[in-house]
Amino acid sequence: IPFSRTTRCTCIKISDGSINPRSLEKLEVIPASQSCPRVEIIATLKKNGEKRCLNxxxxxxxxxxKAISKERSKTSP
Amino acid sequence: IPFSRTTRCTCIKISDGSINPRSLEKLEVIPASQSCPRVEIIATLKKNGEKRCLNxxxxxxxxxxKAISKERSKTSP
Incomplete structure (x- = not known):
């Protein structure tokens, strides 16, 4: 059985919209690899844990x- | 019982060393929040899944x- 070249990227649809840094729980950057030939950026949103792929x-x-880095001091009351 | 102000940051020790982009499996950026007053950047390494906190x-x-973004085309043979 030949090794099948299945690409297993996490993102199927890529959103081109912008995300409010305050609504962001986490941002993941996954470099290109054997399993997925492109870089993937996945944003997890606070309110429902929804994951959104960004371009x-x-x-x-x-x-x-940049916005995330700046939020540093503002968030603590 | 008063609400204790426990900070629950993921990172305890922050590494200041550099990471080879090719050895990187994933990079997570977690904005500052109520549970942790600072931005956290967590690198997951390919070989053993080791997580390392970056400054x-x-x-x-x-x-x-930048390096991750550039790896895009190089990785596919």
């Missing part, structure tokens, strides 16, 4: 990462 | 993220 090429990712 | 203020993070 790694989008500038919104950079903006989001 | 969000470090420039190495930016370099790492």
């Amino acid at each position: 790694p090429a989008s500038k919104k990712i950079k903006i989001l990462l | 969000p203020a470090s420039k190495k993070i930016k370099i790492l993220l």
Whole structure:
């Protein structure tokens, strides 16, 4: 049996919308690998744990990462 | 019983070393929240699934993220 080249990417649909950094619980960056030829960026949302795939090429990712870094001091009351 | 202000950060020790983007399985970015007042960046390594906390203020993070984005086409043979 030849080794089948199944690609197992996590993301099927990629959202191009922006995400409010305050509604973000976690952001995962998964590098390209044997199982998936592209970088994947998965945002987990706070309210329902919904996972949303983001476009790694989008500038919104950079903006989001910057925003997260800045939230640092604001969040603690 | 008063509500105890327990901080539940994932990271206890923060590594300041650099990580080879090729040895990286996943990078997680967790924004500051009620449970942890600081941004946390957790790298999961391929070989043993070891998790390592990185310093969000470090420039190495930016370099790492750039490297991940560039790996895109190189990985597929």
